[in-house]
Amino acid sequence: MHLVAATDEQMGQRDALTYSEWGKLLSPEGYAAREQRLRAHPWSRADMRTWLLCGEDGGVLASCETFRTSSFLRTAGGPLDPGDSFAIASVFTEERLRGHGYATRLMDLLAAELERQPRAHAALLFSDVGPRIYARSGYQALPAWDWHLSPTPGDPRAPVDTLLREDALGPALGRLRQPEVPFFFWPSPAQLDWHLERGRIYVEHLGCSLPPSAGATAGASTILWGLVGRSAELTVLMLDARSPSEGQALLEAARREASRSGLSRVVLWEEPSHAPLLPLLQGEGATRVARDGSLPMVRPLRPGLPLSPLLPAPRGLWV
Template sequence: MSLVLASDAQKAARDAVTHAAWGSPLSVAQYQEREARLRAHPWSREAMSTWLWVGGDGAVLASCETFRTDSFLRGEDGRYAQGDSYAIASVFTETALRGRGYATRLMDAVALELERVAPRPHAVVLFSDVGAPLYRRSGYVEVPAWDWHLDASPEPGGRAVDGGLQETDVARTLGRMRRPGVPFHLWPSASQVDWHLERERIYAELLERPRPQTCGAVVGASTALWTMMARYGELVVLMLDARDASDAQALLGEARRVAHRAGLKRVVWWEEAATAPLLAGVPGAVRAPRDGSLPMLRPLRPGLPPAPEVPFPRALWV
């Protein structure tokens, strides 16, 4: 058995197989179109690889994808050194091949290969939908995961925001956001955020539904970026930099209005240590254990802090 990078033909062949896991509510043809468009996105072309674990006869036993993401590790001098981290996605083994350890061998082989080829290796992360035990075998450590939910509303009240954000504002918006003041963090590029918006564009077209009027908002020095998850009827907050509780309430109130106008059911955001104290007082906000997308981290070098100390905004999800 060996690890290989997939060819374009092999990627397309895996799409037909993985539709059963991730394709609903799209048809097979629509799902294949989604995957082709996402792979054609500039961030994917630059950052994405598809890996296959193959048998001696060339048969594919398991597969996954990796996406390179910028990460930053603080040194003893207090300065951050930029490095290379990788998000693993779409780990898949066909039903008839499960229970034989192929996915675990794939994960181990991919991490070793990334450690070997990365010019500035930091970590590998993933967002598990099958719990933690499978990936603990490969050295991944989970991060406690909570969501906050707010029902969409036409007029939730509270302060108005200073303005909404459009797709052309993403790069400038990321530049004004505060970076986490922690020893180690990952930070998305503008292209990575736009990859989430490309998913929104694709689902809006294929499911024939309206897109949200904005992809974020600003109030004072505070900022939020969001995207529509059409298949779940949610407006998902990708990044939230709220300087105080009043700003957090204003940004989330605007998100509720935007979600309502787009015909969505609710607003959802991932809890982070920096913003959690500001969100508990938002009227109507409900905190719940996250169902899936459990962040997990495996270091590629010594000296990284424990996984639970690493922040994971929704923009890092793949």
């Protein structure tokens, strides 16, 4: 078995096979168009590859995608050492080929390929099948809890200083504090816009509206959100709450934006830095649940990479 990068034709062939797994709400033709549109996005064009595990006869046994994303190591003196990490998505084996360990072999060969990249730090994936399969290939699971917040009526502008537009993702991302951990992932504005592109694709199928805003600021605190997939939810992509009161104001704005856009709820992925904010979330219309799928898992791609148990994996990193 060997690993190869897929051609455009082979990507289209995989789309036809993966429709049954990830084509919810779309026709096969609509799903193929979705995949082409997402691959045409600037972030994908620059940083995405599709990989095939092939047998000796050249037949495809399994496949996945990788997206290059930025990551940083804190050196002994404190400065940040930038590097490349790789988010892994769409790991797929046809049903007739399952049970032979092909997904594990794909992950092992892919890790060896990524380790050869000169600036490689780590691989990141979000498992929908639990931790066991990927743990075989050296991936470590991170905690995965969600907060579901009910929409509330009112003007989203009232609790905050400003609502943010989609064209302000870059400056807004620059306002966020980077995590105080030895190693962390960090998305780009194009990566966050890729999430919003998914919402632009799905909105016509969901019976709701695209949120007019992409986040908000309150004091020194910032939140970024969006309709980002095939559920009518307002998903928090990034949240930097400098104080509990500012964080509460940002989430109240999100709940009001969800109501204004006809969305069913706000979904916040819990991060270690949210701990001071959590007591204020507990109450009517707020529920903490163990995440169903999208379990974050990390595999170092260089010896000695420090993985803190407090490593954040916000929704903005998901692929």
